[in-house]
Amino acid sequence: MTPSLTNEVTGDAASAAPPALAPVTLRINGAVHQLTIDPRATLLDTLRERLGLTGAKKGCDRGECGACTVHVNGRRINACMTLAVMQEGQEITTIEGLALGEAVHAVQAAFIEHDAFQCGYCTPGQIMSAVACIREGHAGSVAEIREWMSGNLCRCSAYPNIVAAVHAAAQRL
């Protein structure tokens, strides 16, 4: 006997009827959100459009630019490349959850200090990626930082300052 499937959400795919909504519980920056969402919604769109957490940015929506980088259970991922319904119960951290109260995170401070941005659009993703990069132990040298931060593109090409900021923060953390 095969155990039955759980948590099935049925939509009528054959017709143009609106999709069936799915319940999901998201744990974001320590807060629990019980939502009913379109299963097609990516985590990124859910953060931005439903929860008003607009720090994670939508650049390419194809996993190519890293502007949507968030942490799931402490690991950096592209929020555009996962469905919100797939993140049921996981511990999600966005750029909004990084600072401790009024005190900016050491990586945020280093980005300010090193002027590691121009337009700023990629910055939340860069910072979330950098926090994880340092925690993983992949920020030991400039070359290592360049390689392990390569999933975050900066169209303004502020890379020298970004690398300097990550390097400086890695010394402090």
Added chain:
Amino acid sequence: MIPFTYQRTADLQSAIAALAADPEAACIAGGTELLNWMKDGIAAPHRLIDINALPLAHIEADSRGLRLGALARMSDVAAHPGVRRAYPAIAEALELSASPQLRNMASMGGNLMQRTRCPYFRAETELSCNKRRPGTGCAARAGENRGHAIFGWSDACVATHPSDVAVALAALEATVHVLGPRGERAIPVVDFYRLPDERPEQDTVLAHDELITAIDVPASPLTGRSHYLKVRERSSYEFALVSAAVALAMDGKHIQQARIALGGVAPRPWRLTAAEGALIGAPLERDALRRAVESAFGAARPLVHNGFKVELARRTVVRALEHAGGRP
């Protein structure tokens, strides 16, 4: 993206039963490929089966070899001390793939199920592509085909397979384990991929109702002296133009056994068996390596724009052999 039914399962048999029951169902693991296909209209499953809770995330390295669960993440496999020590080509291939974020998400099974990066296949506005829509032709055959195949292509499709780790797995003679309603099959990784012939839409031999469960790499005297060399147009976060995975057993300064697979040149990891034979007894010297490798490229059939890949692949193999042979 069309609406779909979403369901989760933590049970392997249920996942297979759900696939078997619905020809429009697809499994989702990391999501880093499937969601792009869905966003771009390349795939439109009516049912998504989330398999992330299946107990298939193991990474086990011991005297018999390496066993990787289909849901082991690329980053976890690459970081595993047993993999890094005894199967360096696998760790290298993984760490040269994608980005840290994507490697944290993407599963090993999903990596093997990647589809070509051919820009005609991936076009946002649909172009002629037999792989994407059978019978529409191959725009790359007479179009821009600099990044395309030099081995194994057909007039219906000249695409290459983009996986890095599949190339390392091919050189190390790994086996893909799949499970379906008719039972389990163990398929050598090279044979897991189909050549395009007249049906380029079918990338692999995996049936719709089968699921990859694991990848096994047998222990051998060659795995420790293995290397993956990737040549690409950016130094990071880019697919291979050409890549080579090699593994060697050495007798002093001479090659006792060699395994070579190429990436970026064919619809599947391309084993250079002729060169493997010619390398037996060869000293680890550039000219000798070059001569032994030369013969294996007689079968290459470059397209209009990718003739450079023949020489690039030769040099990539030679460099990879030099590096692997120099390993302690």
